Amino acid sequence: MNSRLSGKKILLGLTGGIACYKAADLCRSLVKLGAQVQVVMTANATQFITPMTMQALSGNPVFTDQWDARVSNNMAHINLSRDADAILIAPCSTNFISKLSHGVCDDLLSTLCIARPAHLPLMIAPAMNVEMWQNAATQRNIAQILQDGISLFGPGAGEQACGEIGMGRMLEPVQILAELEAAFQAKLLKGKHVLVTAGPTYEPIDPVRGITNLSSGKMGYAIALAAWEAGAEVTLVSGPTALASPYGTKRISVQTAQQMHDAVMMQIAQNPQDIFIAVAAVADWRVANTSEQKIKKTAQDPTPQLSFVENPDILASVAALKSAPYCVGFAAESENLLVHGAAKRIKKNVPLLVGNIGHTTFGKDENELILFDDQGHHSLAKADKQSLARLLIDEIAQRVACGSNV
Numbered sequence: 344m345n346s347r348l349s350g351k352k353i354l355l356g357l358t359g360g361i362a363c364y365k366a367a368d369l370c371r372s373l374v375k376l377g378a379q380v381q382v383v384m385t386a387n388a389t390q391f392i393t394p395m396t397m398q399a400l401s402g403n404p405v406f407t408d409q410w411d412a413r414v415s416n417n418m419a420h421i422n423l424s425r426d427a428d429a430i431l432i433a434p435c436s437t438n439f440i441s442k443l444s445h446g447v448c449d450d451l452l453s454t455l456c457i458a459r460p461a462h463l464p465l466m467i468a469p470a471m472n473v474e475m476w477q478n479a480a481t482q483r484n485i486a487q488i489l490q491d492g493i494s495l496f497g498p499g500a501g502e503q504a505c506g507e508i509g510m511g512r513m514l515e516p517v518q519i520l521a522e523l524e525a526a527f528q529a530k531l532l533k534g535k536h537v538l539v540t541a542g543p544t545y546e547p548i549d550p551v552r553g554i555t556n557l558s559s560g561k562m563g564y565a566i567a568l569a570a571w572e573a574g575a576e577v578t579l580v581s582g583p584t585a586l587a588s589p590y591g592t593k594r595i596s597v598q599t600a601q602q603m604h605d606a607v608m609m610q611i612a613q614n615p616q617d618i619f620i621a622v623a624a625v626a627d628w629r630v631a632n633t634s635e636q637k638i639k640k641t642a643q644d645p646t647p648q649l650s651f652v653e654n655p656d657i658l659a660s661v662a663a664l665k666s667a668p669y670c671v672g673f674a675a676e677s678e679n680l681l682v683h684g685a686a687k688r689i690k691k692n693v694p695l696l697v698g699n700i701g702h703t704t705f706g707k708d709e710n711e712l713i714l715f716d717d718q719g720h721h722s723l724a725k726a727d728k729q730s731l732a733r734l735l736i737d738e739i740a741q742r743v744a745c746g747s748n749v
Contacts, residue, residue, distance in 0.1 A: 357388025
């Protein structure tokens with residue numbers, strides 16, 4: 344995946360806590376994504392993981408002392424932040440949150456945070472015991488740093504190292520990476536509600552057999568994540584896939600086309616949506632004479648006779664609503680994409696339709712998209728699906744912002 348973190352200079356701060364072990368994985372992942380990582384550790388952090396470990400993972404010397412002689416002017420608290428793109432404190436302890444809240448500068452990490460340029464984003468990933476997180480003093484400090492413009496990643500809930508259960512766990516590295524990626528994305532859909540369908544549908548024949556297709560859900564899941572990165576509140580209605588839910592989104596799992604239709608219409612009725620993106624590969628027909636028991640092959644009747652009934656058209660149903668959201672359809676074709684795509688957009692009565700050669704992209708990590716609108720069509724060049732999803736979300740956001748139907 345083409346990451347927004349590639350080439351970014353991330354100052355990674357570690358404070359005291361058992362979650363420092365996660366920081367090692369986080370550091371390694373940042374480097375693999377192409378980021379340049381400079382690690383700064385508090386004295387307490389070095390009790391949980393060594394500077395040598397973090398140096399090996401980051402590829403850079405680790406700073407722990409405000410009076411580090413390696414810095415020619417002895418001003419590490421100034422120099423380290425001046426060429427950084429972001430400061431991320433993970434894990435961030437209760438004690439360090441208090442320092443940030445009150446402007447305390449008693450070590451290198453706290454001092455460089457306070458001395459950072461006003462434009463430099465500071466993010467923290469809290470890690471602490473549930474009672475410490477819920478303490479009134481901690482919550483006052485959290486409210487203050489949020490007011491000061493510091494971003495909060497987490498915390499999560501679950502079992503903690505102390506054996507207790509509740510809020511306070513540091514997010515997993517993959518979740519922090521998702522938050523960090525989103526931090527470098529313009530919030531073009533801030534305040535918008537986006538509904539996405541993804542994956543295949545499964546139409547049962549009997550209790551153990553069914554009709555489905557090759558859709559993996561990767562494109563739809565990438566679009567849901569990209570919409571969340573752009574600031575939207577995202578609901579994903581998904582058919583059966585092997586994919587983890589995109590970070591930051593609400594997922595509703597369904598199997599059949601009818602279930603997907605009902606879930607989509609219910610979501611729109613309960614919470615009006617601004618944008619509907621129908622990416623799912625929905626079965627056009629379902630078996631009318633499904634069997635309650637497994638169909639057996641017999642000498643008298645070796646080949647069962649199936650009859651079919653048409654499934655509801657989800658995209659057309661949403662587009663026909665009186666107060667319809669901005670609708671985006673998808674068309675996966677095996678031939679004549681330019682002809683079929685243009686015709687399908689008009690038939691569905693939607694302002695934007697996205698086409699791809701379905702049988703060559705299902706399950707793959709790359710794709711190539713063609714956008715159809717009233718002006719004709721243009722292509723989004725072949726790339727990984729997450730990069731394409733971000734480009735598509737940018738296209739949609741621009742159209743929605745100007746009230747365009749093309």
